Amino acid sequence: xxxxxxxxxxxxxxxxxxxxxxxxxxxxxxxxxxxxxxxxxxxxxxxxxxxxxxxxxxxxxxxxxxxxxxxxxxxxxxxxxxxxxxxxxxxxxxxxxxxxxxxxxxxxxxxxxxxxxxxxxxxxxxxxxxxxxxxxxxxxxxxxxxxxxxxxxxxxxxxxxxxxxxxxxxxxxxxxxxxxxxxxxxxxxxxxxxxxxxxxxxxxxxxxxxxxxxxxxxxxxxxxxxxxxxxxxxxxxxxxxxxxxxxxxxxxxxxxxxxxxxxxxxxxxxxxxxxxxxxxxxxxxxxxxxxxxxxxxxxxxxxxxxxx
Amino acid sequence: xxxxxxxxxxxxxxxxxxxxxxxxxxxxxxxxxxxxxxxxxxxxxxxxxxxxxxxxxxxxxxxxxxxxxxxxxxxxxxxxxxxxxxxxxxxxxxxxxxxxxxxxxxxxxxxxxxxxxxxxxxxxxxxxxxxxxxxxxxxxxxxxxxxxxxxxxxxxxxxxxxxxxxxxxxxxxxxxxxxxxxxxxxxxxxxxxxxxxxxxxxxxxxxxxxxxxxxxxxxxxxxxxxxxxxxxxxxxxxxxxxxxxxxxxxxxxxxxxxxxxxxxxxxxxxxxxxxxxxxxxxxxxxxxxxxxxxxxxxxxxxxxxxxx
Numbered sequence: 001x002x003x004x005x006x007x008x009x010x011x012x013x014x015x016x017x018x019x020x021x022x023x024x025x026x027x028x029x030x031x032x033x034x035x036x037x038x039x040x041x042x043x044x045x046x047x048x049x050x051x052x053x054x055x056x057x058x059x060x061x062x063x064x065x066x067x068x069x070x071x072x073x074x075x076x077x078x079x080x081x082x083x084x085x086x087x088x089x090x091x092x093x094x095x096x097x098x099x100x101x102x103x104x105x106x107x108x109x110x111x112x113x114x115x116x117x118x119x120x121x122x123x124x125x126x127x128x129x130x131x132x133x134x135x136x137x138x139x140x141x142x143x144x145x146x147x148x149x150x151x152x153x154x155x156x157x158x159x160x161x162x163x164x165x166x167x168x169x170x171x172x173x174x175x176x177x178x179x180x181x182x183x184x185x186x187x188x189x190x191x192x193x194x195x196x197x198x199x200x201x202x203x204x205x206x207x208x209x210x211x212x213x214x215x216x217x218x219x220x221x222x223x224x225x226x227x228x229x230x231x232x233x234x235x236x237x238x239x240x241x242x243x244x245x246x247x248x249x250x251x252x253x254x255x256x257x258x259x260x261x262x263x264x265x266x267x268x269x270x271x272x273x274x275x276x277x278x279x280x281x282x283x284x285x286x287x288x289x290x291x292x293x294x295x296x297x298x299x300x301x302x303x304x305x306x307x308x
Numbered sequence: 309x310x311x312x313x314x315x316x317x318x319x320x321x322x323x324x325x326x327x328x329x330x331x332x333x334x335x336x337x338x339x340x341x342x343x344x345x346x347x348x349x350x351x352x353x354x355x356x357x358x359x360x361x362x363x364x365x366x367x368x369x370x371x372x373x374x375x376x377x378x379x380x381x382x383x384x385x386x387x388x389x390x391x392x393x394x395x396x397x398x399x400x401x402x403x404x405x406x407x408x409x410x411x412x413x414x415x416x417x418x419x420x421x422x423x424x425x426x427x428x429x430x431x432x433x434x435x436x437x438x439x440x441x442x443x444x445x446x447x448x449x450x451x452x453x454x455x456x457x458x459x460x461x462x463x464x465x466x467x468x469x470x471x472x473x474x475x476x477x478x479x480x481x482x483x484x485x486x487x488x489x490x491x492x493x494x495x496x497x498x499x500x501x502x503x504x505x506x507x508x509x510x511x512x513x514x515x516x517x518x519x520x521x522x523x524x525x526x527x528x529x530x531x532x533x534x535x536x537x538x539x540x541x542x543x544x545x546x547x548x549x550x551x552x553x554x555x556x557x558x559x560x561x562x563x564x565x566x567x568x569x570x571x572x573x574x575x576x577x578x579x580x581x582x583x584x585x586x587x588x589x590x591x592x593x594x595x596x597x598x599x600x601x602x603x604x605x606x607x608x609x610x611x612x613x614x615x616x
Contacts, residue, residue, distance in 0.1 A: 199549030241507030
């Protein structure tokens with residue numbers, strides 16, 4: 001029987017370990033690494049150093065047709081533009097109102113100019129808001145919007161095999177962090193109930209807040225840069241004082257994070273039936289993973305069950 | 309018998325709880341708050357929200373004659389100026405070489421111009437250094453330099469009553485963070501062995517790092533502002549996604565952090581014999597603490613033993 005204490009140490013009996021994973025070399029390599037890194041021997045990692053980091057979009061939940069947070073952000077921008085005609089002809093509002101797929105694609109691939117327009121609009125949208133106000137907006141989104149292919153709330157589309165891996169890592173006294181290019185404060189609103197990860201273990205791109213007269217308010221500034229590519233490693237070091245020992249990602253923006261770790265696991269989306277199959281935005285990391293023999297979890301072959 | 313597991317849950321039997329504290333209203337109020345906030349009732353705080361934050365200098369260890377990190381930094385600046393005559397007439401090098409007490413006082417009280425000169429010199433000093441290089445310098449400092457009044461290593465001058473409070477908070481499932489205006493990466497080097505606090509639970513002022521070609525290097529930029537005054541609350545929210553429930557400080561730069569918490573404890577330095585007695589830089593917080601009835605720990609009367 002699976003007895004999970006998501007907050008702290010996981011209590012999983014051996015027969016239940018990673019039970020949504022098919023037996024095979026990937027599952028085997030995870031189990032072997034966790035054993036060898038936590039028992040005496042040449043691969044031993046002392047408890048203080050046991051940091052595991054996971055990307056979010058595409059590693060922890062569905063990232064198609066677009067990352068969940070972009071869906072939230074675009075809906076907010078559309079509402080803003082509808083209330084302010086002066087914005088209708090400006091980016092990113094124009095593209096959003098016209099459902100301009102080229103712009104969306106540029107957003108997903110982090111085209112610099114597009115990213116800048118989005119960042120500016122992002123800061124403008126929530127500037128002056130308190131954390132509670134932001135939380136209410138995000139909760140409303142999660143309660144009402146459904147993912148189009150699965151007609152399900154986004155929080156239902158979190159991968160069960162990864163949640164099992166969180167538990168197993170905790171059992172081996174790894175401390176689990178999620179590090180995403182997406183919004184830190186967006187993820188934190190669902191991290192505890194959905195992932196069993198305390199807010200403080202969620203790392204991501206973030207607005208700066210100002211504390212004045214007893215109140216915290218968001219200001220128009222991105223704090224500490226975007227947590228993508230090398231920025232992921234920088235954010236992880238800033239937050240934890242370490243590089244990860246165990247890292248899991250799925251996209252080209254995770255290359256550096258995986259490179260900085262000792263055990264690297266790539267989630268490969270090759271299951272168009274139960275989820276999606278795509279290589280766009282993951283070509284480079286897939287080639288590196290094959291060349292350097294990272295563990296590659298095929299969603300189709302390695303995962304018995306996809307969603308929690 | 310005191311059985312402490314500093315890494316995780318503390319295992320302290322009742323008779324050993326806060327044993328370096330004298331019985332009295334301050335110890336009583338701490339014990340009562342910890343009970344009432346963790347058992348059912350109007351003051352209950354759910355486990356996820358149980359965040360405790362501590363200032364470092366003057367709250368966790370001796371801050372006289374100057375904060376420990378300033379001692380480290382000034383020694384490094386002096387070495388740099390000795391090797392580069394062009395710096396000898398510039399601040400902060402000039403003041404350090406001349407032992408200009410006015411300048412030191414301005415540094416301690418965070419005079420803006422002085423802080424800026426120090427920040428610039430700080431970034432210059434360690435720019436391009438890797439975390440390992442920085443760590444080696446800091447370890448050398450701690451191994452060799454002694455505090456002048458007590459002729460002891462600085463890490464011996466950590467307050468035992470506060471370490472006991474860390475353990476007690478952990479027992480009640482509070483997550484303990486240290487938040488200092490001082491350098492995050494400086495504190496992290498001693499946080500695990502000296503305080504039993506993982507690096508990731510240390511919050512402070514920090515250089516930015518850049519990850520390039522598989523290497524992290526410090527760059528000439530302070531990331532996220534200085535963690536002092538309102539900046540402490542901003543840093544705590546950025547790191548934890550929450551405001552503290554339990555906060556402990558000793559100086560005017562802790563006013564906002566204590567204000568943002570539910571239980572506020574002020575460490576008052578009034579023991580010139582066993583440590584120091586001073587009110588300079590703490591006048592405002594002391595007045596607020598008296599007016600708003602914060603818990604005030606008199607070092608002289610409330611602490612049986614000062615150092616660990």
